[in-house]
Amino acid sequence: MCAARLDIEEASWGPSRALTLLHPVSLALAPGACLGVVGANGAGKSTLLRLIYRYLKPRTGRILLDGEDLWRMSARQAARKVAAVLQEQPTDFSLSVREIVALGRRPHLSGLAAPSGRDQEIVSRALSDMQLHGLAARRFGTLSGGERQRVMVARALAQEPQLLVLDEPTNHLDIRHQLEILELVRNLSVTIVTSLHDLNMAASLCDQVLILSSGRALAYGPPAEVITPHHVQAAFGVVCHREQLHPSGRPHLTFSLSN
Ligand SMILES: Nc1ncnc2c1ncn2[C@@H]1O[C@H](COP(=O)(O)OP(=O)(O)OP(=O)(O)O)[C@@H](O)[C@H]1O
Numbered sequence: 001m002c003a004a005r006l007d008i009e010e011a012s013w014g015p016s017r018a019l020t021l022l023h024p025v026s027l028a029l030a031p032g033a034c035l036g037v038v039g040a041n042g043a044g045k046s047t048l049l050r051l052i053y054r055y056l057k058p059r060t061g062r063i064l065l066d067g068e069d070l071w072r073m074s075a076r077q078a079a080r081k082v083a084a085v086l087q088e089q090p091t092d093f094s095l096s097v098r099e100i101v102a103l104g105r106r107p108h109l110s111g112l113a114a115p116s117g118r119d120q121e122i123v124s125r126a127l128s129d130m131q132l133h134g135l136a137a138r139r140f141g142t143l144s145g146g147e148r149q150r151v152m153v154a155r156a157l158a159q160e161p162q163l164l165v166l167d168e169p170t171n172h173l174d175i176r177h178q179l180e181i182l183e184l185v186r187n188l189s190v191t192i193v194t195s196l197h198d199l200n201m202a203a204s205l206c207d208q209v210l211i212l213s214s215g216r217a218l219a220y221g222p223p224a225e226v227i228t229p230h231h232v233q234a235a236f237g238v239v240c241h242r243e244q245l246h247p248s249g250r251p252h253l254t255f256s257l258s259n
Contacts, residue, residue, distance in 0.1 A: 004162035010061035036206035079107035083161035093141025104158030145172035
């Protein structure tokens with residue numbers, strides 16, 4: 001897998017001319033960097049992610065991967081470069097875990113060609129990266145929420161993307177699997193855009209953070225500059241305290257409704 005540079009240039013979106021849900025957003029993300037998109041419910045995180053994985057076409061502006069406009073590529077070309085792990089999961093519950101993960105190879109297969117030995121190897125690696133080998137033959141519909149989430153990450157890994165988009169990747173996961181997924185994601189050599197609700201997690205995982213508030217970019221930059229009590233108050237309407245953990249000295253945020 002290799003990593004792409006992501007440039008978002010004045011990208012906005014709304015379902016009609018009269019309604020803008022995402023006001024123009026611009027940012028540049030270096031290859032291999034991890035961007036965390038945070039904000040209150042309804043702030044526009046999923047909408048921005050949908051533009052980045054080419055589900056929605058920007059009403060204004062562009063999304064560029066290594067300088068190439070996502071909407072000037074074919075859907076298939078884009079699918080070879082961008083993979084997404086979404087909160088909505090597939091409804092083909094009767095497929096096995098291995099079959100679902102193998103769907104990630106589809107953009108790389110030509111025509112009706114059967115998967116090659118290399119494709120099978122990539123699928124096996126994705127299954128073992130997500131510790132799913134023991135579940136490979138199980139029907140997707142029989143898995144727990146956390147197991148399903150790991151299958152969706154494995155499918156995205158099998159796609160060998162240059163940019164991986166994750167919408168709340170730790171949903172449904174217990175603490176151990178949350179930490180494992182985050183560590184795995186962090187060690188991938190791809191560019192990552194992830195929405196997160198946990199600001200402490202965003203601060204420790206991400207190289208850059210974008211705070212959205214009511215469909216507008218409130219702040220963008222390294223976590224220490226962006227996740228500040230002032231911005232948190234403005235975006236979430238809560239009081240935020242930055243404390244230092246002992247003995248690591250790492251910053252940790254706590255929140256309250258009033259001082
Ligand atoms: N097609 C649409 N038509 C009308 N409104 C929409 C449409 N899509 C999204 N919205 C609204 O736009 C706002 C932003 O939605 P979005 O899903 O991007 O928020 P979010 O930050 O991901 O929220 P959450 O944290 O709750 O998942 C919400 O108020 C949502 O109801």
